Amino acid sequence: MKYEKPDFKLRTSYYQELWSLDDNVVFLNHGSYGACPKAVLRMQQSLRSQLEQDPVNFFGRQWEPLLDNARSKLAAFINADVQDLVFVPNATTGVNSVLRSLTFSPDDEILTTNHEYNACRNALNFIASRTGARVVVAKIPFPLESPEQIIAAVLEKVSAKTRLALLDHITSQTGVIFPMQQLVKELQARGVETLIDGAHAPGMISLNMQEIGATYYSGNCHKWLSAPKGAAFLYVQRDKQPEIHPLTISHGANSPRTDKSRFQLEFDWTGTDDPTGYMCVPEAIAFMSSLLPGGWLELMQRNHQLVLQARQLLCKELEVQPPCPEEMIGSMAVVPIPVSLENCSHVWLHDELFDQFGIQVQVVPWQESPGMLIRISAQIYNTLEQYQYLATALKNLYR
The missing domain is CATH 3.40.640.10 (Type I PLP-dependent aspartate aminotransferase-like (Major domain))
Structure with missing residues (x-):
């Protein structure tokens, strides 16, 4: 049975309209390939x-x-x-x-x-x-x-x-x-x-x-x-x-x-x-400089603060510890996968999150414990509610 998705329109940032991203996908993986704005x-x-x-x-x-x-x-x-x-x-x-x-x-x-x-x-x-x-x-x-x-x-x-x-x-x-x-x-x-x-x-x-x-x-x-x-x-x-x-x-x-x-x-x-x-x-x-009054510096800081909030939220919900100090990350952060999901492959977890929940996020295999990491990205079109939805999806998968 598929998890019932929330109303995406309530959780989509105004800025997402400036990109060609699919409104039916929670896109939390800007880091892999980027995403080019419509104007560019x-x-x-x-x-x-x-x-x-x-x-x-x-x-x-x-x-x-x-x-x-x-x-x-x-x-x-x-x-x-x-x-x-x-x-x-x-x-x-x-x-x-x-x-x-x-x-x-x-x-x-x-x-x-x-x-x-x-x-x-x-x-x-x-x-x-x-x-x-x-x-x-x-x-x-x-x-x-x-x-x-x-x-x-x-x-x-x-x-x-x-x-x-x-x-x-x-x-x-x-x-x-x-x-x-x-x-x-x-x-x-x-x-x-x-x-x-x-x-x-x-x-x-x-x-x-x-x-x-x-x-x-x-x-x-x-x-x-x-x-x-x-x-x-x-x-x-x-x-x-x-x-x-x-x-x-x-x-x-x-x-x-x-x-x-x-x-x-x-x-x-x-x-x-x-x-x-x-x-x-x-x-x-x-x-990108035109999106916020403070230009690039404000944009970088905003994305940094959002990914810190998202990491804190995920770590709390999944009951895991942040793997590095806040000053060592920019607009991407990883969160260890809970022990109950460590035996799953990273491909399976990625595909389940996408197919069942409409979430596009990077799942990283790691050579040591923890064996897998969720890597989240924060760009201006993302909202904190999207990471909360990711946490809910992960908890549903390892129940």
Whole structure:
């Protein structure tokens, strides 16, 4: 028997009307793929229409100024020098571009953590299998009590052979914000370059590339920035740019132009694709900033406070403890699954929540106790009542 769903109209935020989200779904998983507002999608459609009206003119005359404008607006948003940025389809592509460009030997170690995103860990394994380099994993405990535990666990695994550290800025599995500025500083002091997977960071927390100081940083614009899918960036320190190349080598590799760096010439054009996602990044930044009087800072704080309230509500209802301090999460948080549901698969639980209750939420398998985590996201279109409904659904499943 299906649980009787409440009246969704009573629980839908006004802001949800600005998105194309299904009114019959309680969407608590903005973190996985983001969700693009209607206004930004309209701009993308307009750009696509321009492209198809005369593709030769668009790519020959309009494409580069539009791309440069988007790069300039993004650079200002994340406090980076515009010369240090290129667009890539997603953060995983950015990470792969760096790893595939660098040269490793059997004497090298590449450091990561047990919280690393699976796709990027696979990229590390691929590089290690090709080069003989060794992947070293720093085991960060979870639940966590403080950021210092992360720093200590990472630094403990640094050796004289450590060449590069690949770290999540905000972990996908556990929603934890790593103390990135401190980590980068400590690793640099030990002669270790840093490649940061910042997939969730842009738009969730304030970003300052110059303060973070990472050697390489890749972040998505389609998640919390709410740009169209297929929009992300790769930041590379100026002195390292000659070493880094896109996964697809194209015309930029031997372009005679001298008005741009080889780094940007190569990444900007890797063959014919749809560049309109990149070109909509300024619209996404402006649109999301317009939603609240305090702009982006107020939006980030509002989402942070909502996810804290939601986590507290769920932990109380499910009789579990919060797995990390409040200051270590942004707009995503995880809640341990009650013991009575630990023997269920994460796929089963996700599908039951969606099929029976109309709830779209991430269920994360975890390698240690607790064996599964519910990861909730908080975007401006979410309401506290939606998380209460999630708690009710979970309690119905494990009765």
